[in-house]
Amino acid sequence: xxxxxxxxxxxxxxxxxxxxxxxxxxxxxxxxxxxxxxxxxxxxxxxxxxxxxxxxxxxxxxxxxxxxxxxxxxxxxxxxxxxxxxxxxxxxxxxxxxxxxxxxxxxxxxxxxxxxx
Numbered sequence: 001x002x003x004x005x006x007x008x009x010x011x012x013x014x015x016x017x018x019x020x021x022x023x024x025x026x027x028x029x030x031x032x033x034x035x036x037x038x039x040x041x042x043x044x045x046x047x048x049x050x051x052x053x054x055x056x057x058x059x060x061x062x063x064x065x066x067x068x069x070x071x072x073x074x075x076x077x078x079x080x081x082x083x084x085x086x087x088x089x090x091x092x093x094x095x096x097x098x099x100x101x102x103x104x105x106x107x108x109x110x111x112x113x114x115x116x117x
Contacts, residue, residue, distance in 0.1 A: 006079045013083025021091065058088060
């Protein structure tokens with residue numbers, strides 16, 4: 001696949017993930033999956049919360065796309081999976097670190113500890 005087509009698929013996936021994230025948040029997290037997401041809306045001491053499971057759940061499709069793309073010799077699924085992964089990394093930096101200030105001048109304890117101390 002030419003580099004420009006790979007890049008186009010990658011960028012399309014990154015941009016499309018914003019829409020997927022919005023719809024997932026609006027209709028699933030604040031709907032049937034509220035029992036997991038509610039932990040994100042209550043004060044806590046920086047440990048893991050049930051809402052953090054969404055990161056694991058959302059990683060599964062991107063991993064499957066990357067694997068399928070590699071197995072198929074570099075099909076469109078590889079840059080899409082990598083774009084989904086890039087969106088996840090951007091989201092962590094912007095949402096967790098910038099918005100929620102989970103890493104101000106140091107590595108966030110949220111990513112180092114399990115449970116609530």
